[in-house]
């Protein structure tokens with residue numbers, strides 16, 4: 001299955017260049033200033049699927065005591081908070097390079113009543129990692145593929161796990177659709193056709209099994225989770241579709257016909273007649289892929 005994450009989907013190789021003097025959000029790809037909002041909307045709209053993934057991860061750890069959990073590239077904390085809720089005896093350490101993300105993790109964790117068990121650390125995972133202690137579970141959602149050297153990251157994660165500890169990686173498919181059964185469904189296909197060649201690494205990362213095996217992980221399994229439901233009048237659904245398509249917009253702009261470019265602009269507008277925020281006929285068709293591996 002070929003997939004790539006929504007949040008890095010339209011990047012190009014040059015997007016990875018960043019200077020040590022840039023602020024901690026500067027490594028983000030073009031158009032990513034809205035990333036925290038997109039991640040929070042993703043948490044709301046994908047909640048049933050995320051819950052299924054967390055349930056799967058929890059079930060796979062059953063029989064072992066999970067006291068410390070690491071969230072690698074935590075973003076706004078969707079995984080860290082869900083893990084703190086799923087493992088009520090555990091403390092969660094959330095790592096991210098971006099300070100605004102980590103402030104949002106703290107805010108959400110406090111609001112959800114797990115603030116005392118969720119701590120954050122600002123870390124550039126492409127550099128040297130600080131002393132973090134050991135963990136029974138490590139979680140990385142839509143983050144490993146953003147790192148310069150995933151092999152090195154897997155090696156470090158293996159060393160951070162206690163024997164028998166588990167690493168769970170989840171990636172988000174770039175092929176999310178919103179317009180099935182609507183007059184925009186063919187337009188959406190043209191959008192994805194235009195996007196496909198713009199996705200760097202589209203074919204080379206999805207099966208993490210090879211790199212996990214090379215790093216020394218064992219008992220590797222993977223599973224696909226499908227989100228397929230009507231969004232109806234869920235206001236977050238329209239805003240999520242808007243944020244998602246806005247993210248794609250700069251990368252397909254030059255590839256679309258002027259009619260399609262205009263349609264896209266109208267859909268992602270905040271308050272126009274055609275704004276996605278007004279739509280009640282949207283649906284969600286999205287995939288998540290999860291890999292689990294153990295430290296022997």
Ligand SMILES: C[S@@+](CC[C@H](N)C(=O)[O-])C[C@H]1O[C@@H](n2cnc3c(N)ncnc32)[C@H](O)[C@@H]1O
Nearest residue numbers: 007073074075096097098124125126141142143
């Ligand atoms: C697409 S977001 C996913 C966030 C979160 N895991 C989720 O599922 O919502 C990727 C995250 O990885 C972080 N990240 C990217 N490169 C990083 C690096 N070199 N060191 C630490 N964090 C990094 C970004 O700041 C961002 O928060």
